[in-house]
Amino acid sequence: MRPDYLRPTILIFTSIIIGAVAWSGHVLLLPVALGFPVLWSVTRTRSVAALVSAGYFLAASRGLPQGVAAFYASDLWPGLLLWLCASLSFVAVHAVLWTKNTSVRPFRYLLAAAVMAIPPFGITGWAHPITAAGVLFPEWGWRGLGFMTAGLAGLVTRRWPAVAITLGGFWLWSAAIWTDPKLPEGWRGVDLEMGASLGREAGLQRQRDLNATVHDAASNGARFVVLPESALGFWTPTVQRLWKENLSESGLTVVAGAVVVDSHGYDNVLVLTDQEGGRLLYRERMPVPGSMWQPWRSLSGTSGGARAQFFANSVVAVGAGRTAPLICYEQLIVWPVLESMLHDPDFVVAVGNGWWTEGTSIVAIQRAATTAWAKLFAKPLVLSFNT
Structure with missing residues (x-):
């Protein structure tokens, strides 16, 4: 394999792992999704950014083809088609807003995150990394959502290792004291x-x-x-x-x-x-x-x-x-x-x-x-x- 192909291959493969692990159904693993903006930001071309986005989203929503096949009592093809179509908006948004310009990259990523959070693109905005805010900042409310937004912006800058270490500290602290939400009384x-x-x-x-x-x-x-x-x-x-x-x-x-x-x-x-x-x-x-x-x-x-x-x-x-x-x-x-x-x-x-x-x-x-x-x-x- 030529060396210039190795880096994109590693990034795409890693994005698939991140999507699969973060969206495995274990709440404390949701912060793994924060690896996606890092991978998106370190890609060197728009096409690789699109493939990284596709790998993450398709891995996160991997249960869809089998579920659709069961729902319609059919083979996998309708589910596979829906799976691929649903990924198009996520991939298109992140590909279009990707940029080599490091000074505007955080604003571009936050715009992509916002677009995927609200209609019309938010209609298929599954696997959104901001969902991890509840794990990193439990009971912080809107303030925690603000810190999570700032963290996402930081993860697509050159200082992403420091931001990742900081968020990792919050993750470990939260996991150590984690309790599920209580039932309302009665x-x-x-x-x-x-x-x-x-x-x-x-x-x-x-x-x-x-x-x-x-x-x-x-x-x-x-x-x-x-x-x-x-x-x-x-x-x-x-x-x-x-x-x-x-x-x-x-x-x-x-x-x-x-x-x-x-x-x-x-x-x-x-x-x-x-x-x-x-x-x-x-x-x-x-x-x-x-x-x-x-x-x-x-x-x-x-x-x-x-x-x-x-x-x-x-x-x-x-x-x-x-x-x-x-x-x-x-x-x-x-x-x-x-x-x-x-x-x-x-x-x-x-x-x-x-x-x-x-x-x-x-x-x-x-x-x-x-x-x-x-x-x-x-x-x-x-x-x-x-x-």
Whole structure:
């Protein structure tokens, strides 16, 4: 191998390792992602910067092809195509904003980070290194996010070794004292193992089984119980009445995933139900692009697909508290949680239905990212997933 090929090969291979390790689903490994801006900055050509970006992103999202194949009960090709298409925005942004000019490089990288954090590019802004802020600066809130931003800028300068050593010190300190976010008082999140049947098998017996699960979860004194995404299936007046009757005189409040359908499409939602009845609590701001959110349908005059609410209902009231809800895909990107934190909620509720991710680390990554954000802002956290 010629020497001038060796350096790019090492950088690309290292970026793949960084993406795979940082996004393995272990929250304390998230700071490994900070190696990506260093590699991006030390590349000598735009093409190598693009390949380094591709290596990092594709490794971080490596579970997507297998997950898509399971979701659609097909072979790997549709998943591979979606995997590659999703990487294009990340690679394009980092390639276009790469520069040889060391004096402006920090501003270029911060611009790339900002672009990948907010729509439209932020819609596929997975694996964002800034997620590690919750590990390096737990409970520092917006101040910690500011320090993380400054650290990212420092990592793309010539002084990156000193910056990396400093951030590494914070990482070691945090790992030594780390504790997961607490549950809010009186709350309980339920994890289910019902596979693809959850939300699809909506018969009376399934609703009764879920109700029994809720009462079992409340046996330790919980007053609020959270069920995963899509748990109740279609939210209809019949389902609403059934849960009202089942919760009669129990004093329990259930927050659960469901789907609301009309002639134009559907909303992926959280509903709240108790002995007084039920109401729609939250509409998902960012459904999964492609498989759920299909904006091209409206352009072509056809109906269907999930609606994206974007910046709506970022904080909702439950009981005497205010919660930041995050459904599934919203846990993988940056702007939904930051938008919610602008309103200073009392706690975070994160749900998902990850039956299709079996054999991948996607659900573990969702849990890790949400845990990091809750820890950064010192917010109690309720998690509920189906696998």
